[in-house]
Amino acid sequence: MTEKQEKILSVALKLFAEEGFSNTSTSKIAKEAKVSEGLIFKHFKNKTGLLDAVVSQGTKGFERMFEEIASKKSPQEIVWGFIEMPYQILKKDPTFWKLQLSLKYQSPEIAERYKNSSTLQKAHELLNATFTELGREQPVMETQLLMQIVGGLFSSLPELPENERQQLVEFIKSKY
Amino acid sequence: MTEKQEKILSVALKLFAEEGFSNTSTSKIAKEAKVSEGLIFKHFKNKTGLLDAVVSQGTKGFERMFEEIASKKSPQEIVWGFIEMPYQILKKDPTFWKLQLSLKYQSPEIAERYKNSSTLQKAHELLNATFTELGREQPVMETQLLMQIVGGLFSSLPELPENERQQLVEFIKSKY
DNA sequence: TACATTAGTAAGTGATTACTCACTTTTGAT
């Protein structure tokens, strides 16, 4: 990948996340990346293709982190690893995560295109197995609740100051 | 308010919620509402003014529900009322709620404009008092956790089928 | 060194955007 290509990707990520996809024009991206607008279409075909590239680049890190958690040994560690995930992801790549959150609300086509499928599915199954192993009475409901708590963390943590983030995560961990 | 004015508002709500604000053109709204495009600007000054009107109309119902919960007697009822809130709001006005969720991700100006301030603040204080009254060891953290759970419910419930929604809400209530 | 491929540019394209303006129709109070 060329320097300019990488610059386009990083600028697009930043603008898509901060200003919204439909609110970010290709000319704005080109200007900020100090590149001719035509180059964007040379490399990424169209605006959606650019978004595709941005998302698939960012998704890699996310999947890597999930695999790491899933490979842990004890059920306790798995649950705790799960609760910490939003905090870790946010620390690692806050901009990409904001983009990820926003995709659902841009347009029906985009929402459909990036509907988080396989990783979320795997997470669900892993948690079900873990809660069963832990001997919980209603493992399915426990999974749903934890998925929901973690999902909520993803959208609420960005607005909290660093120390409160850690506090909240530790408090939730203490409940499991 | 005239019939056409109401039609504009309802069509705008629907389109803003389903397709996103910047992705919905005023001409599209006019067409779907069977109204001349100029009329939108007569009544609402500009596109942002239209969004203002849509939001302030929808917010009323939301505030009414909060007041109702706050006026409950026992702390137990208040906490349960809180947990049920996303379910009730979603049942009452799912389209408006989708719009509300999306506003954060449209553009910095819009996110700033509709940053949910007063009602959320009041909710925080009410829960703090309630958890203190219930004699919890860390009422502030309990508040933050519950606010976060309820916030998560707001964004996750829409994707669940009706029966699972109720199940999840009841399960969370059973933990309090 | 020759040459094909890729990277990159600048100036366009038609379509669509939010918004305005000059105008007509409807309404409600006297």
Place this chain on the structure above:
DNA sequence: ATCAAAAGTGAGTAATCACTTACTAATGTA
């Protein structure tokens, strides 16, 4: 009935949109 204010229209406006085209510069390989 009169008439001003409000409701409503439809054809504009300049600016911006995603995208294309015709071109040059750089690069790697034989």
